[in-house]
Amino acid sequence: MKRDFAIAVKAVIVKDEKVLVLSRSQDEMNCSYMNNKQKWDLPGGGLHFYEHAQDGLCREIKEETNLEVFVGEPVSLFDVIKNHIHLCIFTYACRWKGGSVALSEEHDAFVWMTKEEVTLSALPNWMKRDLLRALDRDKNVQKGEIE
Template sequence: MHRDFAVAVKAVIVRGDEVLVLRRSKGEMAGSYMNKYQKWDLPGGGLHFYEKAEDGLLREIREETSLSVEIGRPVSMFDIIRHQIHLCIFTYAAVWTGGEVQLSKEHDGFLWLHKDEVEESELPHWMKRDIFRALEAVENH
């Protein structure tokens, strides 16, 4: 029986009163270990061995969006064991510092949502929670 362990990092990127959400491509959803059905996600991905969390997160943000950001504090940690994989995901608040979104093949769309739009959106509960935590962290920084 093959077992695997992974650590991933994600970012709630804040630009003024807006946050960035990405729409996963059909190929990305089909290849997912954990969630083949949720189309919206935050920028981020798996860490490489010997890669610090913030360095990996900056790399993933560049690869997926081409944006420049300043990484803030962690706002959540998700720990799950399912289908022979143990996954830990750390989500950070981040502040946009420049650039325009240029998507990788992992995503086929994006939205900058105003903070007032988040609650009424179709985003999953965990993402809304992390977005509001990140907005609070950025406001209190």
């Protein structure tokens, strides 16, 4: 029995006290081996062998959204074990540095959401948790409480 292991990185990008949420294209959902039902997504993807997590995250963000970011600290680690594949997903709090959103073919729409919009949304609980954590940490950075 073949078994595989992969590492993915995701970003919660904060800009003007809002977070970026992406909508996956139907083609992307259809070809997904791990998750073909979840419409909502965060920028990110799989790391290449020998690629540092922050470098891979910046590459994926640029490919998927055309944005540049400052990468902050991790907000979560999630393990997915399914169909003989073990995937570890590290999600980082990031702050927008520059650029305008230009989506790749992996996504068909995006929205910048406030904390209140996240709380009231129908997003999955894991995503709400990560979005709210990043918003709270970004607020602390802006106050100068965390470097």
